[in-house]
Amino acid sequence: MKILVTGASGLLGSKIVRLATKKDHEIFSGYFNNIPDHGQPIKFDLQDKETIYHAITKIKPNVVIHCAALTDVDTCETNKTLTKKINIDGVKTIAEITSKLNSFLVFISTDYVFDGKQGNYRELDKTNPINYYGYSKLLGERIIAETNTDYLISRVSVIYGNKPASGKINFALWLINNLKNNRDVKILTDQFISPTFNTNLAEMLLEASEKRLKGIYHMAGASKVSRYEFAEKLADTFNLNKTLIKKVKLDDMNWKARRPKDTSLDISKAQKDLKMKPIKLDDALESLKEEIDIAQRNFD
Ligand SMILES: NC(=O)c1ccc[n+]([C@@H]2O[C@H](COP(=O)([O-])OP(=O)(O)OC[C@H]3O[C@@H](n4cnc5c(N)ncnc54)[C@H](OP(=O)(O)O)[C@@H]3O)[C@@H](O)[C@H]2O)c1
16 A cells, blocks of 8 residues: 655654554655655645645555644644644645545544543534644644545544654653753643553554544543643653652643643544554553663664
8 A cells, every 4th residue: 555644754654654664555754844764755845735736646645644734832823824824725735635536534633623621522522622723623624524535534632752753852752851850840730631652543543544444533542641640650650750740730831822621532432443442551651661762772
């Protein structure tokens, strides 16, 4: 199968291409600034319809896994024009092309399509984003659903993994680095999430792509925790000093974009339909530790 992964230099995309190249697939790795280290690199700009069109029609992929996005929630709030171009218009172009080519489109969406008042969200629960990032991703979902293309929308929550990607560090690595260096960290006790290990998510997405699983799926980790509990579990797993983790509340934060309080996701539909199940946080953190240890050993 020919698979194009957009955002292949990112936290999720880089893991998908790494795992997919070990399988019997031909992998194309879409990027913008940072050349991906697996798959056949293919550069395009989601702001530029021509470059997207050229890249995808040349490949004629069976599946497009669309991970690329403007993902910084505060940047999305302050630069809505750029966010619209990348997260809304870019998705529209991709959906139009997959429709023409009869390719299967897998779109990575977010728990931030919800307002966070309820938690444990199921796929058909009412969406109501409270920031522009969530709004832009929800519009991407709607555009795909309205285009005549076979699609899967996978909503995920706070992704983490063993390596920095696309020039950024993820929450888990940020926390581990700070605690290792004996620095205090302020962590929210009143924001609830379903932390998602990129390896587990990438495996679910590849299985779903192979099966052409259609519709909306919540594909997150199987445990709901507060950011604070997540941080404590990370500290426990990596044997780090938990007293450096200081409690703060959402109201103490001075962010440009509002954050929803509880966007934990109910993953029972994915659990039912996939062989590769969403895993519990404790198991995911053990796997994360193994991946970091292996990477360290290979580097030493
Ligand atoms: N990370 C999370 O916690 C989280 C939570 C919920 C949902 N999601 C969704 O999951 C998906 C993957 O997130 P991620 O954290 O893996 O992303 P990421 O690490 O921030 O990477 C973003 C990717 O998008 C590419 N990109 C950005 N602007 C582009 C442009 N104009 N043209 C082409 N490519 C462009 C980047 O390419 P370069 O590196 O080459 O610039 C990079 O590969 C996103 O759709 C995001 O909305 C993420």
